[in-house]
Amino acid sequence: MASDELASWLRLLLTPGVGNESARKLLATFGLPEDVFRQSPPALRAVVGPKPALALLTPPDDLDASLDRLLSWLAEAPDRHVLTLGDARFPPELLQMADPPLMLYVMGQLQVLHHPRRLAIVGSRNPTPQGEANARQFARALGQAGVCVVSGLALGVDGAAHEGALDADAPTIAVVGTGLDRVYPKRHLSLAHRIVVRGAIVSEYALGTPPLPANFPQRNRIIAGLSQGTLVVEAAVQSGSLITARLAAEQGRDVFAIPGSIHAPQSRGCHALIRQGAKLVESAQDILEELRTTAAPACASAAAASSKAASGPLSEPDHLLDAMGFDPVSLDTLQARTGLDTAHLQARLLELELNGQVSRMPGGLLQRLGQG
Structure with missing residues (x-):
């Protein structure tokens, strides 16, 4: 996209009081952003009202700086792109939305x-x-x-x-x-x-x-x-x-x-x-x-x-996992369900934790993972 065309899109997006909805109305009425900025004040007022129309007559103060920043960013790598509503590469699914983005910044493929x-x-x-x-x-x-x-x-x-x-x-x-x-x-x-x-x-x-x-x-x-x-x-x-x-x-x-x-x-x-x-x-x-x-x-x-x-191998049924179920459970509850002494229970839990079958959660709770 040429820098002057990109500047027109940025100007439309940066104009105070002109959001996505107003911008879409302007584009639907007049065409591309550069066409919007050629319109007379009465024509603009008829579409977006007096305050946004007045703001559209003067470029935003930060337009030049924003354009320079964007051009520098685009030049840094070939996998950086800017797509506008009028770009053939713009995802067509987004055009079907009630509120499509006017511009997309893309990094990557x-x-x-x-x-x-x-x-x-x-x-x-x-x-x-x-x-x-x-x-x-x-x-x-x-x-x-x-x-x-x-x-x-x-x-x-x-x-x-x-x-x-x-x-x-x-x-x-x-x-x-x-x-x-x-x-x-x-x-x-x-x-x-x-x-x-x-x-x-x-x-x-x-x-x-x-x-x-x-x-x-x-x-x-x-x-x-x-x-x-x-x-x-x-x-x-x-x-x-x-x-x-x-x-x-x-x-x-x-x-x-x-x-x-x-x-x-x-x-x-x-x-x-x-x-x-x-x-x-x-x-x-x-x-x-x-x-x-x-x-x-x-x-x-x-x-x-x-x-x-x-899912991880389970060569034989694990009764401790069965006792845990799939809800978070406390150590005391698990001990009551299994009847295991504390030392044996802690040793088995550590083994299951190292195997990725059990995870410790905040509050001292334990949870069985699907892998188990």
């Missing part, structure tokens, strides 16, 4: 935005150990079956989903709520670099935009819009993940949810979704069947092998 199979995996930033393992295992199996995983790069389920896709050497898309010249959370800096190599990081926010709380619910509509369906792994009843699921349903996309313990707050959002009509899933294959995708035999075999490996 642009072609993954047009991957034929895309599924969002979202959930709690503070998942249970089982929830985090589920996110990673589902993403790995789906990646091996040819699905591109879309998520939000947040801590917890999002990060595990990206990791699982990368474990399968599959592409993954991270939609973030900051400018692309920063990574949030910083803990995911290394993960972000890996995503850029194999997939893409996407944002509608200008360079330099900090992690403002209001941006994250807003970016969820892009996660839903880019995906053919949304899987919620764990979520509280009031959470951003349920916003993503609602947006997906409103756009006519499939919504999937993994059930969990009736005692876990992180499961209540998924249970609410299932009551509202979301599809209950227990395996990646459940999702593939709903999406009417058929994995190649090699991919299906790989996914089955991965699932078998992840």
